[in-house]
Amino acid sequence: MKGIIIGLAAIFSIVSWTSCQRANAFVDLQTGETVELEKDEATGAMINVKTGEPVKLYVNTRTNDTIYGPTGQVVNNQVHRSSDGQYVYAGDVKVKYEDDGDYKVKDGDYKEKYDDGEYKVKNGDYKKKVDEDGDVKIKNGDTKIKIDGETGERKVKRD
Numbered sequence: 001m002k003g004i005i006i007g008l009a010a011i012f013s014i015v016s017w018t019s020c021q022r023a024n025a026f027v028d029l030q031t032g033e034t035v036e037l038e039k040d041e042a043t044g045a046m047i048n049v050k051t052g053e054p055v056k057l058y059v060n061t062r063t064n065d066t067i068y069g070p071t072g073q074v075v076n077n078q079v080h081r082s083s084d085g086q087y088v089y090a091g092d093v094k095v096k097y098e099d100d101g102d103y104k105v106k107d108g109d110y111k112e113k114y115d116d117g118e119y120k121v122k123n124g125d126y127k128k129k130v131d132e133d134g135d136v137k138i139k140n141g142d143t144k145i146k147i148d149g150e151t152g153e154r155k156v157k158r159d
Helices: 002-023
Strands: 026-028 037-039 046-048 057-060 065-068 079-081 087-089 094-097 103-107 110-115 118-123 126-130 136-140 143-147 154-158
Touching: none
Parallel strands: none
Antiparallel strands: 026 057, 037 046, 057 065, 079 087, 094 103, 103 110, 110 118, 118 126, 126 136, 136 143, 143 154
16 A cells, blocks of 8 residues: 555656646747746846857747747747748848838848849848849859849859
């Protein structure tokens, strides 16, 4: 009888400990790892206890909420995956429109700009520029492409 009671007590302890661990589990969306977090009293941002680094986006597995680490704001359905595979809070995307039709967009490493008839886009190693006269320049890693806006002549150079 004592063996059964001790066994049940051990099982209850393990289940209780596991439940507590799950109740406080957070998942860092950038790494996919379960992390322990604490609030930085100076900035209000959530910090990974193990690394001391701020956590930008995380999931509270107890409530299934996605949370923006710098502010603690619940951002469910406001997060998307960028072209480089990172999760980005839509509030981090900066868009600026001007009355004359010019605009700028910045989303992590992605940048796009239209200014006075000139269009530019940059995403990591990829860059594209379209001049007002239609000339196009593209750089993608070691490859450079120039396209004449009038003739359509195309030149390709590889480093």
